[in-house]
Amino acid sequence: MREPLVSILIPAYNAAQWIDSAIQSAAAQTWSRKEIIVVDDGSSDETASIVKARGSGVKLVRQENRGAASARNSALAVAQGDYIQWLDADDLLGKDKIATQLKAADGASSRTLFSSSFGSFYIHPDRAFYVPTGLWRDLSPVEWLIEKFSTNTWMNPAVWLVSRDLTEAAGPWNPIISLDDDGEYFSRIIAASDFVRFVPEARCYYRQWNPWSLSRSTGDKAARSLLTSARICIDCLLKLEDSERTRAAARALLQTRIRYFHPEHPRFVEVLQSLAKDFGGEVRLPQLRSKYVPIRGLFGWSTAKKVARWTAATKLAASITLDRMRGLPK
Numbered sequence: 001m002r003e004p005l006v007s008i009l010i011p012a013y014n015a016a017q018w019i020d021s022a023i024q025s026a027a028a029q030t031w032s033r034k035e036i037i038v039v040d041d042g043s044s045d046e047t048a049s050i051v052k053a054r055g056s057g058v059k060l061v062r063q064e065n066r067g068a069a070s071a072r073n074s075a076l077a078v079a080q081g082d083y084i085q086w087l088d089a090d091d092l093l094g095k096d097k098i099a100t101q102l103k104a105a106d107g108a109s110s111r112t113l114f115s116s117s118f119g120s121f122y123i124h125p126d127r128a129f130y131v132p133t134g135l136w137r138d139l140s141p142v143e144w145l146i147e148k149f150s151t152n153t154w155m156n157p158a159v160w161l162v163s164r165d166l167t168e169a170a171g172p173w174n175p176i177i178s179l180d181d182d183g184e185y186f187s188r189i190i191a192a193s194d195f196v197r198f199v200p201e202a203r204c205y206y207r208q209w210n211p212w213s214l215s216r217s218t219g220d221k222a223a224r225s226l227l228t229s230a231r232i233c234i235d236c237l238l239k240l241e242d243s244e245r246t247r248a249a250a251r252a253l254l255q256t257r258i259r260y261f262h263p264e265h266p267r268f269v270e271v272l273q274s275l276a277k278d279f280g281g282e283v284r285l286p287q288l289r290s291k292y293v294p295i296r297g298l299f300g301w302s303t304a305k306k307v308a309r310w311t312a313a314t315k316l317a318a319s320i321t322l323d324r325m326r327g328l329p330k
Contacts, residue, residue: 003033006098006161007081010038011071015089016045018207023054025092025205026085031099037061037079038089041071047089069173069181076172084162087204091158092125094203101161104199110165113193116202118156122323125205137198144196145187145237146246149253157182158204166192179222180229191236211316223265227272230257234279247279254279259286263301 008026012019019038026036036058040048042065051060061074076084083105085098101114117136119128133153135144147153169192173185190196234250254272261268262285269285276283288296288304296304 003031004082004102005080006031006034006083006085006102007075007079008034008036008085008087008093008098009072009075009079010036010087010089011041011068011075012038012043012047012051012089013041013065013068013071014043014045014047016043016047016050018090018209019047020050020054022087022089022092023051023058025095026087027054027057028095029093029098030096031102034098035059035079035081037075039063039071039075041065041067067175067178069175069177072173073175076167082164084164084167086157086160086162088157090207090209091156092205092207093158094205097202097204098161100202101199104197105161108197109194110163111169111192111194112163113166113190113196114161114202115155115196115198116159116161116204117200118159118204118206120206120208122208122320124323124326124329125207126329127323127326128205135198136200139196139198141190141193141196142237142240142246144190145233145240146249149233149237149249149256152252152256154183155186156204156206157186158206159202160186160189161202162189174228174232177225177229179225181225184229184232187233187236191240208316209320211313211320220265223261223268226257226260227268230254230272231275234275244280248281250279251276251281251283255283258283262286263305 010022010026023036023038038051038058039061040051041063048060048062051058059078061078063071063074087093097116101116104114105112117130119130121128134147134151135153135155139147166189170188173181177184230253234253237246237249254276258269258272261272272283288308292304292308295307
């Protein structure tokens with residue numbers, strides 16, 4: 001029996017600073033039967049030329065800028081693999097990530113989904129830090145989604161190794177969703193699976209490099225995307241099991257999302273509150289930490305929220321700067 005082919009798919013937009021490192025981590029995989037496909041989504045920097053310099057070992061697809069979902073769908077359209085490995089252009093794979101997961105796949109069904117450990121890093125992946133959550137274990141699809149919604153946890157898209165069967169069952173990435181596109185897509189993948197197998201020895205790395213993304217307000221398009229994503233994710237769970245515990249998880253997800261909408265998008269807050277009633281409960285307006293309450297009293301909710309985001313972004317920027325100053329790990 002031939003070894004499965006793995007397609008490593010990398011969407012890229014103005015990723016010249018990181019793309020070569022991402023490709024290098026893909027090419028260094030100890031699993032030999034692989035193809036690497038980069039979709040350049042209309043970059044205006046040197047992304048495409050850096051990919052071309054990699055030669056025939058990497059397939060480059062170029063398109064006009066249409067967004068991350070479109071780039072990922074373009075990659076899927078040309079992928080030939082039995083398994084799909086997603087990799088964002090600023091992230092990295094551990095060298096035996098794929099091989100370790102495929103070892104676990106021996107004898108498993110084509111609908112088994114594989115996840116892995118992931119570490120977050122700023123400059124040097126050797127200093128990545130790992131924060132295990134309740135998702136870092138074997139789970140049924142229902143239990144996985146309940147855990148995610150109830151505890152507001154997350155997994156980097158690179159953790160997944162997805163069979164062709166599962167990929168086709170879940171369908172393409174949704175181009176109308178710009179924010180939380182990965183959360184929506186992998187909720188569909190998980191719902192189509194028969195089991196989520198966590199492989200702790202497999203590793204990938206999530207780069208935190210843009211602290212000021214934390215300080216941005218959520219515009220109307222992004223807010224609508226978050227609302228659409230929440231509805232689809234909840235629908236995935238309730239189609240698997242409609243019970244009090246899954247409805248409680250759905251309300252928990254809505255409670256998490258409301259902080260993005262209040263107070264800038266009152267109509268979306270009303271939609272969330274209406275949805276929560278449909279699921280047998282309610283969502284409360286978010287609360288600020290006590291140190292921001294005086295700012296709210298003087299300048300209003302929106303300003304206090306911006307200050308809280310700016311503070312978080314500043315702390316992250318300081319951590320990135322410190323890691324850079326420390327230089328290469330010994």
